[in-house]
Amino acid sequence: MKKNEIIDELKAQYTKDLRKQLVKTILSNEKEQDKAAIEQRYKLMNQIFSYVLKECNWSMSQNSGEWDNTPLEIMIKVFPKLETTQWYKEQGLTTKKNIDIEMGQDQ
16 A cells, blocks of 8 residues: 555544544653553554555565664654654664664674
8 A cells, every 4th residue: 555545544434533642642641651551652653654564565664774763753744743752763763773783783
């Protein structure tokens, strides 16, 4: 599936208000450090992100040499202000660690 098709699909499935509210709730839970609520929201966000990864035919081993940021770009387009959440930052950190490991194995 193409990037714009995935974005349109997610926007059709989740209303704008719902998408904004989800990010707002994540930010609020992170600020309050409500671990149970954070875990619940992250689980939902991870399910959506897994769908995006699958539809992009994305895999770490395939893209470690030439990093493809498309799945995270899609998430930002669909969920306004997602990049301000700890969830988003963790995705970047996890990816960086995996790329470093993959690059280390290639040498």
